[in-house]
Each structure stands twice: as C-alpha cells, then as structure tokens.
Amino acid sequence: MDRLYISDILNDGFVDKDVNIRGWVYRWRESGPLVFVVIRDSTNIIQVIFERSSVDEKTFEMAKKLTIESSVEISGKLVKQNKAPTGYEIQAKSIKVYHLAEPFPITKDKSDEFLLDIRHLWLRSREMTATLKIRETLMEAARDYFNEHFYHEVTPPMFVGAAVEGGSTLFEVPYFGEKAYLTQSSQFYLEAFIFSLESVYTIQPSFRAEKSRTRRHLTEFTHLEAEAAWIGNQGMIDFEEELIIAIAQALIEKRKEELKILKRDINVLKNIEKPFYRYPYEKIIEIGRSKGMALEDVVDLGEKEEREITADFDKPIFVYNYPKVLKPFYHRPDPEDPNHVLCHDMLAPEGYGEVIGGGERIWSKDELINRILEEGLNPEDYQWYIDLRKYGSVPHSGFGLGVDRTVTWLAGLDHIKNAVPFPRTIRRLKP
RNA sequence: GCCGCCGUAGCUUAGUGGGUAGAGCACCCGGCUGUUAACCGGGAGGUCACCGGUUCGAGCCCGGUCGGCGGCGCCA
DSSP states (O other): OOOOOHHHHSSGGGTTSEEEEEEEEEEEEEETTEEEEEEEOSSOEEEEEEETTTSOHHHHHHHHHOOTTOEEEEEEEEEEOTTSTTSEEEEEEEEEEEEOOOOOSOOSOOOHHHHHHTHHHHTTSHHHHHHHHHHHHHHHHHHHHHHHTTOEEOOOOSEESSOSSSSSOOOEEEETTEEEEEOSOOHHHHHHHHHHHSEEEEEEEEEOOOOOOSTTOOSEEEEEEEEEETOOHHHHHHHHHHHHHHHHHHHHHHOHHHHHHTTOOHHHHHTOOSOOEEEEHHHHHHHHHHTTOOOOSSOOOOHHHHHHHHTTOSSOEEEEOOBGGGSOTTBOEETTEEEEESEEEEEETTTTEEEEEEEEBOOOHHHHHHHHHHTTOOGGGGHHHHHTTSSSOOOEEEEEEEHHHHHHHHTTOSOGGGGSSSOOBTTBOOO
16 A cells, blocks of 8 residues: 555545555554554654554554654554544554654653753754744745746855954854855855846854844844846845735745744735835934934944834835945945945844845945955955946845844744744754 | 843753752653543763862852853844
C-alpha cells in the first residue's frame, strides 16, 4: 500500500478505505484496552486508535510500548471521528516501528531558554513547523513577484573586503593571512549588476556584529535586497507596497492553517491593502510628539519610539525623505531640498516597526565623492563603487527587507528569535 | 557596553527569623472500553550553577566567578 500524507487523507473521500501513513508519535495515551496515538508528518496530525479486540496481540503490545517521537509506519481503516483532534481517525491494523525513541526531553513545561537550547528538537513542534512554512511561502511569494517584474536573482559574495555602511560593525574572519569580513549588506554588489541585468534581487544572509539585545535583532539575518535601474525613490516605494501585498495575499491563500496554529488573526493580513500610509520624515516626528514623546527635529527613532508610533496603525507606513545627516552617504540628496535625501523606510504596524530601508542612490560620480568626503570617509575605500558611476551611470534605487522581521510581523510573533530556525544572537551560537 | 532580574531532579518550579530539600510533568510498575499535553495508585530520580567566607549549622547571609533572560544604548 502506498504511503499517503496525512493532509491528503483528512477528507471524506478516504472514509472506510485502508490507508498507510508514516510519521512520528506526537501524542500517546492508553485507556484499558485502547491505545490512542496521534501521528505527525510534515503535513498535519491524525489520531490512530489501537483496539485490543481488533488487532493481533503483537501489534497491540507494540502500540503500548510506543514513546513520543518514535518513527512509525501505520496501516488501517480511516473513519470520521469528531472526538479526534483533526476530525478523522485511523483504526489501526498494523504498525512498523522504525525507531523507538528515547524519552523526549520536551514536555508540557518548557521555558524560552530551554527551547533555544534544544532548538534542533523544538524544530519539530507545530509552532516552528508553521513558522518555517510561513517563511518559505513569504520568500516564494517574493521570488514570484520579482520574476513577474523581470527582476533577476543574483548571488553576491558573502566574504567582503570592506564595509558597505560606515556605521555597522562587521564580523572579521581570517582569510589566508588577510582580513575578510562577513557581508552586512549586498547593496553595493547589487548596484554593480544593474548595468547588465537592470533589475536584480537576492535573498541571502547578512551579518551585523552589533551587541544589540532587543526583540528584533540577530547577528545573522536573512536579507532580501533589490536594486533597479531607471527607477526613483517614489517608484521604488510603489514597488515595495505591491510586494508586501503580494506576500500577504500568498499567506492568506496558502498558510491559513499555519497562521491559525500561531493564533494570528488573518483579518490583520487581509487589511494589508493599498494605499499604505506615506509620510515625510517630519510628519512621523509630529506623530511621535502627539503621543507625548520629547523628540528633537532631527533624530533617529529608537526601537521604543518606533513601537509606540506604529502601535495604533493597521497598515504599514512609509516614511520618506529623511534629513541627510541621519542616513548613509550613498542616498541621493533631494535636488529641491539638499538637506534631505531621497530615501524611505517602511515601518510595520502594531508596534513591529522597521522592516524595509531603501531609496534612490547617488548616480553622479562627483556628487558621490563629495558625499564620501563630507562624511569623513576615504574615497579610496570605495574605489570600485565609484567606478560604477564612470561608465554609463543611470538613476537607480533599491531596498533591503529583513525577512525575519517581516515573518515576525506577519505571523504575529513576539520575538525575532521565534521567526528563525537557529537564531544567532550576541549570546547564542549553538545549536 | 550600561542597568535590572534569575540559576533547586531531564523539564517547570515551591522553599529567608539559617536547623533532615517538596511538588507537577517526563521516566519505571500497576489500574481504567473514547482519550484530547487524560485520570487513579505506587516507585525511582537532587554535589540547591561554581569558588571562597561568616556560623555549631548555609538552597537561604556576605564576596567573587560563570551562564542566561529582560530593558536601554548601538543598529536593519
């Protein structure tokens, strides 16, 4: 008999038919001559019942000995059963045990810390499984959206020789007697690709060595970055808005069950529709002040401020044209207002805060060199980046989206660690 | 980096006027004909993070070390 996936047999079409499944023991309990076993596979869970009166003694004894997480193959008749957790039940006829598991360390009482220590086992939980599927669908939806818009996927290097942005701290790694660094952003490399492929994107890890201890920072995170020729700041905002909507739609279509497992209200995602809020930088400061914050005219918002400002919003907020002093040198100053740059951040609502940063890049060689000098940096360190402005330079824009932050927001999680299979933080490198 | 909190059985934890360390889950044994991280009875399981000090006596008081969590700062 061919093995079937659990999600495929949870329907009336298989009732009274013999089915064969493989998976792991998720729950086990006995009551006299009955043994109830809930089996989990990659698709869902289903209850199996072993009755002493209807299976041979050897099979029943084996069912009685099963332990949580044992790997098994079970055959039996599918029936409808309201008392079973997913509405159907298999009346077992036979079982093959591949491995009788040792006592599983995860029980009903568990702390966040413990779950991080045994992350390699916690990955099997329904919560993590649901989160991983949501991550996958999010990236798949993004790739589909990029492909529909003729973006090419590229793979920039992760070993780099120098920083992209002055501010961030880099991880240094030995490199055959020289120093190399782990990339903190692929932006500069993506800019190199646009002169042939025009529109490009990548989904790769970025690394930041900041000693940040907040619910939205990791030292290694999945970075979705894009860069496109012939597009300006506002055009890029339009593009990102549709990207986020495409992702939300994909989750609504394909991940209803997983969102339910994570207790995320799907109506929140259904509400992610055009138009998002769009405010110039000064307006967001005004909103902060209206909530009682003491904010200077020109100030970087902290995590706490962002959380409070976005708390009452129901849709993402684009904040554009920040004061020049707050942003890295490569952002293009607004020709109409040189103290501001043509950039934007997208803040997720409900307190989640920044998930996208992007904008239009300086495309004039001389302007770029002037901005590098103005920031006290050395143009020699950016030789190849400046080189790109010498041979048919074009207006272009790009953005970077934190995949893990976006998952945290859309899945309604409380901490970025829960959006990542093996989170890396300042104090955690294992497992 | 700064501030705060925490470290007792595999897990979650109770336990300060200093006086033999207690429970639930998991595990083992037994019971139960519809269980929902079941229930009932029994059993086993502890260098109370580590080092030092005070004391007749320290899980508890004092000093230090290590590890973790949360917040701030930094940052995407």
